[in-house]
Amino acid sequence: MEPLLRHSTGVVDLILSGQRGIPRDLLAPFVLAPRVLTHGSPFARTVFRTERARSLLTGVAAHAVGKLPSLASGAVALLLGHLAHGTGWPIPQGGSIRIAQAMADDIKAHGGVIHTGRRITDLRELGHAETVLLDVSPKTLLEIAGDELPERYMRRLARFRYGPAAAKVDFLVSDPIPWTDPHVGRAGTVHLGGTQREMFRQENTTAKGIATGEPFVLVVDPMTVDPGRGLPRKRPVWAYAHVPNGDTRDPVDIVRARIERYAPGFTDTVLAQRSITAAAYEAYNPNYVGGDIGSGAMTLTQSILRPAPQLDPYPTPLPGICLCSASTPPGSSVHGMSGYLAALSVLRREYGIRTQPSLTPNEHLLAGC
Known part of the structure; x- marks a missing residue:
């Protein structure tokens, strides 16, 4: 990530631009492109020595909500990944x-x-x-x-084209999430997907429109970094699962089971819960066609x-x-x-x-x- 950090402003400007003009930092594309080709291709399976590193970056790449690996997911992984090493991933105090x-x-x-x-x-x-x-x-x-x-x-x-969807659950819990690894409890955002191979399989199956019982799940525990977001013994936790476009399944049990796998006893802390299916997301916001919260598949061309x-x-x-x-x-x-x-x-x-x-x-x- 260090070369990307040295050109962070240029990398961010390049990826978050309209991609129609000449970048202000002419070196940024040359720093970014080879890494996108590596992490957005089958080489992503071999670039790291440890499974911990492979899984860590693959969870970031899954923010592209689509096929893994892909050039689009590689760009997302490097954008968010290098920011995590620099400015971090801030959240607004008091909520969005x-x-x-x-x-x-x-x-x-x-x-x-x-x-x-x-x-x-x-x-x-x-x-x-x-x-x-x-x-x-x-x-x-x-x-x-x-x-x-x-x-x-x-x-x-x-x-x-519209992409895979999200199905969301809001929890009210009595205690911090009891993660097996307490270090995870220091993060405001947590990716639950397993190994790199498991995430590749889950995301690619979902992108094909096939539902799985163990989807990729993103969990947010805002009080970890913003204690004022809750009350004593009342903490908000929200999570969403990547599911096929138009999926009608209630995500509560699937999401809760995914969290429980890494935080045994989580269910015992739940005071209340509400959910929204991928299919219902479009009624909530017509931009989310079939539950696609990205308003369009993140393929390279699109x-x-x-x-x-x-x-x-x-x-x-x-x-x-x-x-x-x-x-x-x-x-x-x-x-x-x-x-x-x-x-x-x-x-x-x-x-x-x-x-x-x-x-x-x-x-x-x-x-x-």
Whole structure:
């Protein structure tokens, strides 16, 4: 990871860009490419001497939610892996709602108005808005734009592929997770997948649409790093399993059994639980087609050319209408870069603004922090 850390800013900029321009750090692609080829190919089985190392990085690669190994998963493993050795994987104090609240406060401070609780089913409901950025999947765009889109573009969107799904469980527990290895209890995020071979088999079987009884499971125990997230004897723990797209199985028993394998006695600490199946995820958020929380399969081609092959991936053929969801580059994750890059594209094309505006919050917001 050390060479990647030396070029960390360039590596992050490269992977989290729209992948259409010349990278600012010209050495970053040369540092990254050979490692992606190694960890995204069958060589990944032989590159490390120990199973511990192989399994550790494979668990990170599984964040790509798809076939293992693959070039897309290799890039994900190296991006997240080298960040873990540098800045770490921070989580927002108080939960991700804090990010949404801060953004909403800043929008309102600049005169913006936020409407919630209304489902838009037709673009015409938006009236004569000069510019519209849609945080929706290609499937939803086809539904709300109807016949307004050119037929060729509609065919491209219809060919957009969705990946494996997530099925999630929220637990309320009385005690910290009783991991067999206490060192695991120091981590806020834990990957449960077994050996590298087991993870390869599980993820590839799931990507083929075949359900398994021992899927890859990601567990988050936020109080490990943010003690204020719970109450005495009441701790939140959430987890999701990688399952086939559209899977209708209740994930509670599967997820609980996976945790129990590495933390015997976990079930005895559970006070309450709730779950959502992969199939139900789409009703919760239409962007999660079939439960695909990444809004599109992370294949190499689709990672770069999502949602359709074009020089600027964010505008649609309709004037002033743009896509800004994870179905556009650089794809899924918690980086928010799809919306950021779509906004820059809109400013450049629609308003001729080529200098990035300051994103510094208003003075009165800073005074209240």
